[in-house]
Amino acid sequence: MGTIKLTHLTFGFDKQLTLLFDDANLTIDSTWKLGLVGRNGRGKTTLLQLLLGNYPYQGTIQFPLRPVYFPATIADHEQLTYYALSEVADFELWALEREMNLIQLDPQVLWQPYQTLSGGEQTKILLALLFTQADFFPLIDEPTNHLDIQGRQHVADYLQRKDGFIVVSHDRQFLNQVTDHTLAIEKSQLVLYQGNFATYEEQKALRDEFELAQNQKIKKEVGRLKKTAAEKAEWSRSRETDKYGKPSEKGSGGVFDTGAIGARAARTMKRSKNIENRMYDQIGAKEGLLKDLEDVDRLTMNYHESRHGQLLKVENLSLSYPEQPPLFVPLSFELDRGKITALTGPNGIGKSSVLHYLLGTFAGEANGELLRPRIKISYVRQNYENNHGTLQDFAEENQLDYSAFLNNLQKLGMERNVFQNRIEEMSMGQRKKVELAKSLAQTAELYIWDEPLNYLDVFNQKQLEELLLSIKPTMLLVEHDQTFLKNIQAEKISLNRTVW
Template structure:
């Protein structure tokens, strides 16, 4: 049975104030189905890259298994899907059946093989690349966020597929998805890394219990640290006084004191030694207690610049159909939105959900039939899917967005951003961090109505819960597209609308 052994692993990127991994050790069995959980920017993808040998590190990683990574690089996306998959797998046509067996389990039809890979939907591309990965026996799979951009049906298929597999690490922030497929959790917290036997719910129960306990101790720890700091200052003063007492002048006003220099020096040295030992113990205690504080993964309450609408109606959609490239995408839909209502659109990718949002927000050329009446006095905050190409300084982004920099940075801190990331070019941030920048923008700008297109893509599970809690608290009117089943069921307060083909 194979084992991946990690011993004293340390790693940090150039310019980082602290290490992502510091003297980290772990043994992973090749049969485990391990979920990697942690806030965005904590090093989940970095950990996979370390296993792949793509980054220089200190320590040891030994394994008697070969690693494979998803998503694989596609060098020519315009080639046929069959060609792309053969190139990735290194198989000839006579061996291609190995991939087709996996495709059948993923409910991916052979007809996609003749199509250019670039024309496949996100769900089809994910299934095709997973089929290639699992067609190679004897490897340990590193699966990095397979659910992004997948619709609900595709997520269920991929979850069913992975349930039947063993020997992988998966990074995913979809709580419902990951809970079905893993038997171990590796949690990358603020100050430590922990291994749990069980699924996502096992980890969440322990995470919530630990955070409640640590939050309860936080005030006590801070009081104790303050007391120890004061004690350390007094000890240093005591040590200074002991040094001064080496001098005969210090005692010359006292008539019955042994004025021998050797005696005074010996007495002062004893006091100095005692004070230094006491100071060392006190400073060690302070460091230990501050470390306890650092591991609290706080989930501060988010805020939003929601301005409750005074209008009695916000939106009326009647028999709306949308069109792209001359093709009508959906059956007619009809709904209205009033203050406090949250409407969720569901359905497979490619059925026109995003196009419906764009038509509602004013792109009349996308309307093939029916109509939209949107209250013209509304302030609307639109969170799009397109955030991958953010670049430049955070200061420039705030200025271009018309948001106070201090407000944006404060919101990002609540979303779990480390301060060291504020100086990074936005293009260098992880996908989850970029998503948080765009989310922080929509929470900071004034709005009567929120239109959010897949807001949870790439966001960690803690942030997802923060967003959900915020919506339930503030009760803003919203139009939402998202494939996180737990999230949409929690926030929708009117019947969801399923988008269907004509």
């Protein structure tokens, strides 16, 4: 197919103090199935946008193919899906239906309003649209977001049949299935690995282990140098004092030897300074060795345990849209204090709709009974595009403790220089962190989180696991990552489809 070549690529956003890419060089074979990984905010999506030619940069990018980006932007969500897609790209209906069948998506969704499709259905339809286009190179950004377990496997099977592409994802299992090369954007460099995410993790762990061993070795050396420097400095000061000692002490540092002693003291001070300089060189070397090790801090949560033993009781709940059958079999469940409960089920069955119903924002028809005491609820939304403005304005608007809000953002890996950016200028991962940090800073007795892991890297996922296990808040969530649900010891409630 061709070769993608980056030469001396340098780029950074105007408001950022550090460059995302500084004189980067990279060669990619377009037949590779390349996984693009790295912490949020390191520039994964930005690199895709640079390949698309959407940002000015220094250096050169040779891209002999036509890049196409996923997900495409849908302008009018109220239109029927077919017409909404027609405004994005030219395609033949038969070709789109073929791709929909391959990704196991019912072609009938084409004749539903786009906004009524679940997040997983929207992901699948946009992937199907992507692969109807000829003579292109796919740049795929987070295709597993909003997909259930089965949907993720469908997409993995689908991409395994395709030729070369670049895919960004934080789903390790998914990357292991679909990629044969991995490009990691680390703190200081681009590192290319021949192999999938598991290969990258193994080799990165070995490199980190070596760097940590070097760190311990250098720390010991630095400690020795500091001690030696302090001893030499103290000795030189004592010899300088001897220049003005007792006159009777001739030939041993007395007044008649002040010139000689002063020269010796000066030489000693010079040697001490040289030792000190070497010490700082060693410290610099240590910092260089550790530049790609990640620090992960513990998050905080403003959870207030409710005096109520039971915070939710739902009996025979049924939800539907006008002239549509119920989304699921009538649902009953209880949520007790200190329990984490997950709603599970396939995409489109109505998990998010249940959350909207509990929050009083469901737009369809509801039947059943809800018992809930008056409690404070914090909500992490699946869609948060209307977050905007500066972080300070956002905190004031949502009545957040500004320092706690920023503290969690920093712990989630957001760089301090990003704090000055407007939210709408941030990457999707950074914007998700804003939504999550907002919830963590809010005083709440019940947390309702809708797919909290979307766009979050592996480090963030582990932070949330540790936080929820230590705090044990009352929580109802929708999440498709089964490893995460197992690790936080979530109790599962399954929604089942109605049969008509």
